[in-house]
Amino acid sequence: MARGPKHGYAHGDRIEGRYFFAGASHTRSWGQRSGINAGVMLLAPDAGEVEQMLQEVLDQNHPSHIRGNGPEQDYLSRYWASCWTHIGVEYNFQIHQLFWVLHPDYVHNSERSEFLAPPVGAGIQLVHYSGSLKPWSRVLDPEFAASASAEGDARFLRATLESIPGYWLWVLRDRETWEHQGEKEGFALDADGRVRRIDWGRYYGGAGKDGPASGRAESAPLQQPQQQAENGWPLGEVVEVPEAAARGAEE
Numbered sequence: 001m002a003r004g005p006k007h008g009y010a011h012g013d014r015i016e017g018r019y020f021f022a023g024a025s026h027t028r029s030w031g032q033r034s035g036i037n038a039g040v041m042l043l044a045p046d047a048g049e050v051e052q053m054l055q056e057v058l059d060q061n062h063p064s065h066i067r068g069n070g071p072e073q074d075y076l077s078r079y080w081a082s083c084w085t086h087i088g089v090e091y092n093f094q095i096h097q098l099f100w101v102l103h104p105d106y107v108h109n110s111e112r113s114e115f116l117a118p119p120v121g122a123g124i125q126l127v128h129y130s131g132s133l134k135p136w137s138r139v140l141d142p143e144f145a146a147s148a149s150a151e152g153d154a155r156f157l158r159a160t161l162e163s164i165p166g167y168w169l170w171v172l173r174d175r176e177t178w179e180h181q182g183e184k185e186g187f188a189l190d191a192d193g194r195v196r197r198i199d200w201g202r203y204y205g206g207a208g209k210d211g212p213a214s215g216r217a218e219s220a221p222l223q224q225p226q227q228q229a230e231n232g233w234p235l236g237e238v239v240e241v242p243e244a245a246a247r248g249a250e251e
Contacts, residue, residue: 001036001087007111011088017081032066035077036084039128040092053079090115090123094130098249099166103185104195104239116248133160161250171246179231187239188229196227199236 002009009015015036022033056064057075068074077084089111101112115121129135137156138144144156161167168177175189182188187195227235 001040001084001092003034003037007086009086011086013086015084015086017077017084020077020081032068032074032078035070035074037092037094038070038073038076039094039130040087040126041076042087090125092126092128093124094128095160096131096164096166099164099170102166102170102241102245102249104187104241107242107245113245116245118248120248120251131160132163167250170241171250175230182229182231182233188231188233188235190227190229190235190238194238195241196229196238197236198229199234202234202236 002015020032020035023030053075056062056079064075064078066074066078093112093115098112101107101110101116107113115124133156138153144152144159146152147155165177165181168174169181169185173189173193173195175193178187178189183198186198186200188198190196229235
């Protein structure tokens with residue numbers, strides 16, 4: 001239920017709601033930095049609570065209105081910030097999140113990574129089809145419903161995989177996807193298709209990723225020979241995504 005691949009909570013643990021809130025930094029204004037994942041929640045019905053919520057969200061001047069890409073779960077996160085307890089990922093196993101687990105910094109210690117080992121998926125109780133394709137698309141979408149054969153099933157499975165950006169990033173290592181998302185992940189592809197960390201120290205002239213946001217420092221030219229990605233990122237160490245984990249995610 002707690003967001004993020006390294007939250008550290010076990011099923012039933014109380015969530016520290018103070019972490020949901022963050023102050024401003026040089027790259028963003030004040031806002032909400034985390035919260036709960038509202039795919040699966042266990043709530044006690046309470047008419048009074050519902051009435052209070054309706055008053056807050058319908059009041060245009062109420063401070064509950066904070067811009068975000070998941071406003072409903074962000075609001076719920078804030079409203080009960082002191083009350084949430086963690087529901088294990090096996091009860092809300094999001095398909096689109098599976099391939100983000102292959103991120104080299106999380107693949108060995110993410111809550112989801114244990115489900116990539118044989119027998120793959122053992123222990124998952126509830127699958128959350130959080131991508132663009134849903135199970136019913138197989139029979140309701142004319143593109144996939146045309147064939148009820150095993151080949152049609154395989155085609156739908158392939159389309160499901162290809163609808164997930166993380167699949168293109170970490171399994172297919174698609175160069176175009178890396179060009180659009182590599183900076184966010186902190187990695188880039190080299191000329192040989194290997195995944196390498198972006199060397200933020202070189203990019204910011206030794207200041208690191210939290211240094212000035214104005215671009216490369218003019219006073220610290222790159223030393224030669226130094227490798228760079230095709231889109232200009234200075235490249236650091238090569239990292240590997242374990243083949244067994246990638247295969248488990250695909251299965």
